[in-house]
Amino acid sequence: MTESWHLDDRNGEPALVNRILLVMKSRPHESSRAAEGLRMATAMIAMDVLPQILFVDDGVYWLVKKQVTESAGNSSFMERLKTISDLVGVHVLSDSLAENKLMQEDLDKDYKAKNLSLDEASKLLAQNNTVITF
Amino acid sequence: MPRLLIILFSPPSNSQNVDTLYELSKAAIDMSHEVTFFCDADATLNLLARQTSSIKATSASKIAELIKKGVPVHACRESARLRGIDVKKDFVEGVVESSLGRLAELMEQHDRIVAFG
Secondary structure, three states: OOOOEEEEEOOEEEEEOOOOOEOOOOOOOOOOOHHHHHHHHHHHHOOOOOOEEEHHHHHHHHEEEOOOOOOHHHHHHHHHHHHHHHHHHEEEEHHHHHHOOOOOHEEOHHHEEEEEEEHHHHHHHHHOOEEEOO | OOOEEEEEEOOOOOOOHHHHHHHHHHHHHHOOOEEEEOOOHHHHHHHEEOOOOOOOOOHHHHHHHHHOOOOEEEHHHHHHHOOOOOOOOOEOOOOOEEEEEHHHHHHHHHEEEEEEE
């Protein structure tokens, strides 16, 4: 794994520049877990710590268009997801779409999700030194 | 001094995450690493001072012990609020009232990050 170093404010000691990947694998209606991931992504972006985001497994349902999420209390999160995708972009694992019998046209184009093969997803994982799963 | 940030998402009772992180933190401190804890979402329930357990030390007592060893333990105030927790009264002594914005800063300031939950 390639690691880059910089000097921070702690007496000139080197600190690792953390590259952080947030992996969303929970359905939007299933629990508050994935919503917590979006909250974390928003906070990170606000603090200029830019994460990468990958939707896998049931997490791909976050990207499906025309979802009715108000009753689940997730309406604001869909707006938040659109903002996050505009700012840092999002990735989706093609295999997870296939497993859930979802086609590209089922996804909301506003999210501009970039499809990744398993090989590409493994490269994305390797590029990041911290992976947090939601 | 190497810095380790531990992020916890899971509540007490349904996992052994706090037991694992307690031992991991003690080992890291013994190796002269600096450890910081951040409790997010359901993990804020680990910090409730009034927890009891008939079979083992509570997660709150283990975390309180880490605080006494000098480990900064942060709690997401919004996660606590959503769970009806009063961060000023309900947590074990020494917990730092914090936020996800502060967590992002902590991520930048630490060499390694591990997330459990």
